[in-house]
Amino acid sequence: MTELLIFNKITPQMRARLEGDFAASDWADVDPDPWIDAHCESVRFILTDGPTGVPNEVLESLPNVEVISNLGVGYDGVDTHIALARGIPVSHTPGVLDQEVANTTVMLYLACWRNFEAEMALARTGRWGDHGNLPLPHSPDGRVIGILGLGRIGKAIAAKLTPWARKILYHGRSKQDVPYAYHPDLVEMAAACDALINISPGGTGTYRLINREVMDAIGPSGVLINVGRGSTVDESALIEALEAGTLGKAGLDVFENEPDIPERLRRLPNATLLPHVASASIETRAAMGDLAVDNLIAWKERRTLITPVPETASLLCGR
């Protein structure tokens, strides 16, 4: 009988580790209704990731779930209100991906300013000679960089982008003891910076926080980078702003309806696009996979979690 139900795609290394400790099934491989009828009582553990999440109706049909392990730091696909109400603690994988996401952000930042997607495409066409070089872009040097979400990853991004920054600003719900300038108002920070980087969590609190007003404030010579969640940016307003040139450029790793990227966005020469790969190196994904599996094993062996999410941490008190 299945103890562990897996919703996301996992690496062979993760599967090898899990097979030693759990009887597991993949949700993608089962015929949902008959499978639930046969196995609903036996499932005690769930593994998923941020974008995949756990459908509430499936969770509802599994009465004996004890824990949900989320691969990745963002867990906006898991309804933590329902998990808390059911007494199900949730874990995630913070910390181990900070440097890799910051690496990707630096590459996206530089690629955006220097128009690398178009430059690389031109180099590959074989028409460089006929076409000549593209118009000169502005330099990434000496910029005022604003960070929305100066948490673990935001701080790693700030450190890695320091060589290009004349000044670093940040916005969040609270001021921190850091050597960067706090801006309690997001629109005001957007107006003050050359590049705004989003690395805040997804979910209702940040839903479309980067709206038309924020994009207008970044302005026609400014850059928006999104390595947080697609839901934080109003994607329709973003496409309109990039088409009209009221926002200069965008560098995007995340989108509203992944894996679909709207065709209008894909056609834009002033958008640099990545398929949600900010943490996607062999080493970092291995560390994230290990931590996600370690959390499941910690629960099975000791009824505790190594890296619980704050919303359900109270369920672990006294363990």
Ligand code: A2R
């Ligand atoms: O608001 P604060 O002072 O608690 O700062 C947090 C900020 N944040 C927000 N800022 C503005 N409006 C909000 N509604 C809001 N909610 C949270 O985001 C904090 O500085 C930052 C999140 O930092 P950490 O919790 O350390 O998360 P981490 O590991 O940096 O990952 C951030 C996100 C993930 O949730 C995934 O969506 C993505 O990066 O991979």
